[in-house]
Each structure stands twice: as C-alpha cells, then as structure tokens.
Amino acid sequence: MRKLSANSASVRWTLRLARWVVTLVITFAGLLAVTFVIGRKIPIDPVLAILGDRASATAYAAARLQLGLDRPLTVQFLIYVRDVLHGDFGMSLLTAHPVIEDIQRVFPATIELATLSTMIGVLIGVPLGVIAAVRHNRWIDHVARFIGLVGSSVPVFWLGLMGLLLFYAKLHWVAGPGRIDPVFDGMVDTHTGSLLVDSLIAGEWDVFFNAFSHIALPAAILGYYSVAYLSRMTRSFMLDQLSQEYITTARAKGLPEHRVIWRHAFGNIAVPLLTVIALTYSYLLEGSVLTEIVFAWPGIGSYLTGALLNADMNAVLGSTLVIGVTFIALNLLTDALYRVFDPRAR
C-alpha cells in the first residue's frame, strides 16, 4: 500500500516535470518564432547591409544564396533555430564581432546593476511593507503607499536624469555616467564580471570605491522601483495574514507581538514573497534598458538600443533572445519555487 502511494507520487512528479519542460520548450519556441518574424520583417535588406549599395547583381545573388535567403521560410526558420541553439547569433554590423561575444562582454554589467538594485529592494522594501501593514493607516503606512504610488508613475529615464542633475552635477556625491573612470579601466582581472566583486578579490580598493561611486546612483534609481513594488506586495500579503483568525489566537495566547508578526504572519508570506522577488529581478533586468541609456552603463540595454538605432538587426535579435530567455527562465523558476516550497500548491 505504501509502495503504491510512493509510486503514484513519483509518477505525479514526473508528469509535473514533463509539463514544466513542455511549457519551457513551447515558450522558447514562441520567442524564437517572434524574433525570426521580426528579423524577416525589417525594412532593411540583409544582403545589401553586408555588401553595400553598389554590389553587382552576381555578387548579390551569391550572397543571397550563401545566407540561405532563397530557401523556403520554414527551412530558414529551422536553420535559424539550429544556429541559435549553437550560440550563433551572427555578426554584429556595428562592432564587427560575433553577437554572442558582444553579449558575453556586456551582460555581466547588467546583471551587476540588476542584482544590486534587487538587494536594495529586498533590504528596504520588505521591512517597509511589513511595518506599513502592522501600522495600518498610520503615517508610515501612508509613506509606504506614497512610495509605491510614485514608483508606478514616474518614468525611469526622467528620474535617472534628475538624479544625475542633483547628486552628480550639483552635490558631487557620486561619479557620473559610465561604469568606472577611464584611469581604472582594465586594472583588475575579470573573474565574476562584477567590477565590485572583482576589485575586492584583487584587493584594489581604489578601483572598488570608484566602481561603487559609479554604480550607486543607477542602482539606487532602479532599486527605488524595486522598493516600491516589493513594499506594496509585502504590505498587501501581510494585511491579508494579519486579518486572519490564527493571528487573533496567537495574540490571545499571549505571544509577544514581534513573534506573532515575524514568526506567524511573516513565516506564511515568505514563499509568495520569494516568488515576487524573483519576478522583480526579471522586471529590473528589463527596466535596466532605459536606465543604462541614461547612465551610459555599458550593459545589454545600451548594446540593444545602440543596435536598434543603427539597424544592426543581428545584435537586436540576439539581445532580445538573451533577455527573453533569462526572463522566461526566471518566470518558470519562480513558478517551480512556489510549487516546491508551498505545500498547498503540490
């Protein structure tokens, strides 16, 4: 009897895993299809983009053949899928490097920015949300709601410019655009791709402080959105818990208030909160596109926009794919986390 139930449980898990993999494959195929269509829909002739306007008719035909543009669309799509799966996104017209190498170079800068911003969001947003819920309708609650409201209304590129104007130009608290001063560029070896971590490993304190004064403002700006979103979600989760009867019971038993709040109520929202944090991270990854432009941050957002404005389509599609895959992976991971940690969802 026990054996049977263990068996059916494992069957259920296998089925769930299979469904998860199928979702992943379908979503990824959808992303590939969309980028493929965008790539074929562009008003730019890919052959002319490579050969230039004055190519002869024979050279044009040869290049067209070489690019496989004479084949049926379905075959072209399959070739595209094969190339992408091999990590071949083509050459960038702008940098004359393979797109995949460019992305490997710029993506760590984005990850560093998004990670630091998420850390700010978690460290400030979550406690703020909890306190706002506990002190419902008091002044701290109004402050939290105001932060949340402005966070969903203010354009990130404008907030970034205002930050630069105030903290860089007027107050000189932080360094300006870019990731590091040119003097320090390339002084530490790359291990993790994060300048902060790499300079610590190398023990180069000057580099660390310079990198920090560059990242502080963009991370604070992006972190603000994360604080706004996380405090709003935490607040509403907590309010939901605090209105339930088991909280009244715990209080009636005479448990100290901090234990009721942090062990009972917060313990129950930890799992949904974890998934919300993972979601925030994927939003920040995306939100970094506009922020990177404002701060001349050499990440994938700057790379993507530079490619967009110069009609460098391979680079555009490559970056869209990489951001898309990261986004999808985070989404699915969130879903999986929820199922693993929350017994009710099993």
Next chain:
Amino acid sequence: MNTGPRRWKDWLLSDTPASRRQAALGLAYRRWRRFAGNPLSVFGFVILALLIIVAASGPLIAPHDPLQQVLSDRLLPPGSPSHWFGTDQLGRDILSRLIYGSRLTLSIAILVVVIVVPIGLLIGTTAGFFGGWVDNVLMRITDVALAFPKIVLALAFAAALGPGVINAVIAISITAWPAYARLARAETLRLVQADFIHVARLQGASQMRILLRYIVPLCTSSVIVRATLDMAGIILTVAGLGFLGLGAQPPSPEWGFMVASGRNVLLDSWWVATIPGFAILLVSLAFNLLGDGLRDVFDPRHGG
C-alpha cells in the same frame, strides 16, 4: 415638505426601486458617492478631466505655435514673460509644446486600450466559456505571450516596423493584450456557473447570445478598471519609446522625446528635460489614482 435635492436623494437611494432606470441610477449614484469619498481618486479624476480639456482645446489656449523656432529666444528660463515654462534649444515655447504633446500622449494611450481591450476580452471570454481544447490552446498562447519581456519586445517590434506613432501603438498593443485575456477568462469562469446563465440556457438562448449578451458585458467593468490602471504603464512605455527616438518623430512635441532632447542641455538649462518629465509623472499618477478609486468602487474585494 421635502426640498428638491433631498427628494432626489431619497429616490436614488430607495431600497425598493420602482423601475429599472431608478435602480441603475441609484447604483451609479452609490458608486459615485463611494468614489467621491476618496480625495486622492477625485484628485486623479480632476487632473485627467483638466488634461482632456487642455488636449481638446489645444490651439485655443496654447500661447505659441509649438513648432515655431525663434532662435533669438533660445533656452529662456521658466517665468520669462510670455514663456511661462521657458523655451528649448530652438526657441520653441515649452508650455505650448506640452499642450500639443498631451494630445499625442492621450491619443496613443487611448488607441492602445481601444485595440487591446476587445482582443483580450474576446480571447479570454471565449477560452473561459467554451473550455476544453479551445481554452487550452488560447491560454497556452496567452501564457507564452505573457512570458515575454514587454519593453524589450516592444523595442524590437518598433525597430522592425520603423519609428513612428502608429508603429509604437502596434508594438505596445502586441505586448499588452495577454493580461486582459487572463483577467477576462478568470471572470468568465466565475460567471459561467451562475444561476442566471443556467436560466438563460434553459430559456433556449444560443451559446453566442449567452457569450456576447451576458458574459462579455459583465466582464467589462473589471477589464475597464484594469485598463485605467494600465494606462499609467502604457503612458510610461510610450514615453520610453519616445525617449529612445522610436516613438513620434521630431519635430512633433512628444513628451518622452522632449525629455531626451533636454538631456543635452541638462546641466545649464534644467527645465527643458525636467518639465515634460514632470508632466508624464503627473498624468500617469492621475491614471493610477483614478484606477485605484474605480477598483474600490467596482471591486470592493480588493479594498484595503
């Protein structure tokens, strides 16, 4: 004995309405009272009403031609005579550009909602109502679309279609519909089990009739609330595309693009970038406040 307004109020709040019209008006009145009880929502409502008036009467109230360049009046600070909000690098009046820009921002946001809401409603209600494989297929497509990064995809679409207002609308619409489909499906699943749907079915109403006359209208209110809240996000995305040069093209006075052009003179002439950005903030804040108020009125479950 009863004075006029008092009698009206009693009539509106009557527990035993004598007619369908009285009941409907009474409900609307009660909702309005609940909405008006929240000063922040009323503030959002007033801002948007003003914005619509400003946009509608643009040429009448704008002090200058938004495109006219007066090179001798370049970069005048706010408060200058006849240029309340100052001028930009080309000597164009910023206030007039803001007023004309409000037309662009509003029409793009409304256009997106007009395109997206019917599509989302149709897909969501169809999936929820028919269930089975229809539901499965439609919802898988929705899930896939929902899993995409919105801004990045809108950027890629805008790049592929070429910059411009209409293409920006298309790009944003393509990424915005899935949320509505999800919402409409959830509402439909709730409604399908209701008694009055069974009654309608027993009376011999066709599937189509039940879907279009019963289900869709009842989903509309929550979808519209959602759309109001979404307006803020849409306006931010429009401005973001404009900031990157992928929205409305110069010289048209799009707010995001105005911020971008003010960026070059930020340190000496802060107002060129600051003022249009503040306008974006104000409008999307107003939509958020209005949306919050509407949600409290139409969907009291989310109160708090």
